[in-house]
Amino acid sequence: MLIKSAPSWQMPEREATPEHVFLNRRHFLAALTVGTTALIGGRAFAAKEVDPTADLYPAQRNKSYALDRPLTEESDAAAYNNFYEFGSHKRIAMEARALKLRPWTVSFEGLVEKERQVDIDTLIRAMPLEERLYRMRCVEAWSMAVPWSGFAMSELVKYAKPLSSAKYVVMQTFLDPKMASGQKQVWYPWPYTEGLTMAEATNELAFMVTGIYGKPLPKQFGAPLRLAVPWKYGFKSVKSIVRFKFTDTRPVTFWEKIQSAEYGFWANVNPEVDHPRWSQASERVLGTNKRVPTLPYNGYGEQVASLYSGMKGEKLFM
């Protein structure tokens, strides 16, 4: 059994420091544009930090995915992130500059026709990129609304060619404690691991993200490839993925291993099921700091509620 101190994001939202208190926006933006080259020298891509897929953005917006609220300002979303591989605070963009994005290989393993590895640029160019406006609701009771670019996860599943015996897809982040100092904290069960059922992974809403705000994904959002499953709490949306493993066994995920009483496998958003230590009835919208009511399945019930019908006895909402 792992014994560890509670991660900072378990604190009640009322105790969180409002970002305007600690964030000097101008200083932050300046730091984003400088400094990456010194940390990641050597290769041509690293020296210039030019994304080899930059020409694919902005991707065409898919108008089927509209919002009920304004988009979060880019500067607000980019300055308030969870990326424990680089530390347990929100202003993680600085530390995340150490993330080395190329070469980057993604593997498809387990119950697939043939296990294989693919270079990230080859993968992205093989996929039909589009932009979708999605809400995101963190289990800590803050939320944002952003324009993700990427491709339907169902396309990735098609590409991976899983066997019919596959019931789950497990996703993992890189493991490199030399690069990501947070991974030196051995009480966390690295690498970050998440999973979906095959029905969830092929639901139209499950989205593989490669960009945001019409550009390739900045590092702190989980470049070069992350998940967005907007009907689930944000911790399901695993960042900087290197491995997709198809399996017939339900995985025990990162936060579930740490505290299964508080963070389960399903983690669907539900305002009526409180976190053991705080209410999930409302959320603080990043940027405006206004509180708005939280919606069942984060407002995506029409698309996903049927996935869970008849699942009696499962802890679907935590």
Ligand code: MTE
């Ligand atoms: N993925 C990895 N690899 N490491 C993380 O720490 N944090 C999760 C999720 N994915 C996390 C991760 C949590 S708790 C949240 S709320 C979202 O990423 C935050 O995404 P954002 O920083 O893009 O808002």
